[in-house]
Amino acid sequence: MNHDPRFPSPDDEAREWHAQERAFAEERAGLASAQSDPRLRSYRLMAHVLAQSPPEQLPPDFARQMARRVQRAKPIDTRLERRLLALLVTTMAVAGLAAIVVYGARWLPALDLHLVGAVLATPWAWALAACLGLSRLSRHWLHHDQPA
Amino acid sequence: MDERLPNPDSELVDAVLRGAPGAFERLVRDYQGLCWHIVYRMVRHPEDARELCQETFLRVHQCLHQYRHESALKSWIGQVAYSIALRHLQRKRIPLYEPAGDEDMPSPLENLGDDFDLEQAFGDAQVARRLHDAIDALPPVQRAVLTLYHLEEASIPEIATITGMASGTIKSHLFRARLRLRAVLEGRLGVAV
Structure with missing residues (x-):
């Protein structure tokens, strides 16, 4: 197949790429410029300009500002809420037990123990319990290494 | 061990x-x-x-x-x-890459010779200004690739990790961007800012 004369041949492109990379390597190594090749001089100048930092910079105390901002954004201390929640759950459990002790004699015999046994014998019930347990554990593992 | x-x-x-x-x-x-x-x-x-x-x-x-x-x-x-x-x-709906049609345009390489003497053509300050304008006129992704490669001295695999582009695509961006800058620098292309 003939080469389209409008476009450079792969050889031309390979030579150009080689010149770009050579100029970059020479500029990075601080080697003396090859005065004979204007193309290399253009690419070295380009590499020099591209390697310069932008004139605008972040403020000098940017890192400190960020650290302070992150410190302020730390999760709110919810220890009081968690303790109140634990107290509420305990109170409810104790109230439930008291209700069983006081009123249980009336309704406990009516409970069909066979029905409870049938539920426990279903594999899906165990699978559901296992899924819930795994989900809970994985959540614990995922958050284990998070910063306080 | x-x-x-x-x-x-x-x-x-x-x-x-x-x-x-x-x-x-x-x-x-x-x-x-x-x-x-x-x-x-x-x-x-x-x-x-x-x-x-x-x-x-x-x-x-x-x-x-x-x-x-x-x-x-x-x-x-x-x-x-x-x-x-x-x-x-x-x-902000800012185009990230070259317009699709540019890929099919004749390469600037066709118009570039090996005899252009930059120092004779422009003064240092003028060359730097032309280059900065030309860099600013490149699409954002090409500017990012050039910055990572030349300023941060990141390798092509590192740039691939950062940008999520294939190594071949990164080389193509580098090649085309530098070629375009050379063409602008040597006055074969205008800078559309």
Whole structure:
């Protein structure tokens, strides 16, 4: 197949790429410029300009500002809420037990123990319990290494 | 025998995750240059770039527990900065790449000779100004790739990790961008700012 004369041949492109990379390597190594090749001089100048930092910079105390901002954004201390929640759950459990002790004699015999046994014998019930347990554990593992 | 040297990235990440005093500030100080270079060169607006750098480090702080040490921390943070800058440009509907038609246009290589003497043609200051204007006129993704390669001296695989592009695509962006800059520099192409 003939080469389209409008476009450079792969050889031309390979030579150009080689010149770009050579100029970059020479500029990075601080080697003396090859005065004979204007193309290399253009690419070295380009590499020099591209390697310069932008004139605008972040403020000098940017890192400190960020650290302070992150410190302020730390999760709110919810220890009081968690303790109140634990107290509420305990109170409810104790109230439930008291209700069983006081009123249980009336309704406990009516409970069909066979029905409870049938539920426990279903594999899906165990699978559901296992899924819930795994989900809970994985959540614990995922958050284990998070910063306080 | 497996004698692993302590990895400074891992130590820094562990310190930040433990909440060690000053660790996050050190992480920001170590990588703020990288973040700024990527973001500023992509968005070209200092105020926006500052805000996006803040967003980058807030995201880094939130998601650091997800860093799995599969790439260097530099690449991981660069990836966060690049994606935040990219999303900002997308929201502003700024084109990220060359217009599709440009791929089929004759290459500037056709018009370039080997005999152009830059120093004779322009003074130093004029050359630098032409180059800066030409760099600013490149599409944001090409500016990011050039910055990572020339300023940050990142390797092509590192740039691939940061940008999510294939190595061949990165080489193509580098080649075309530098060729275009050369054409502008030598006066064969105008700078459309």
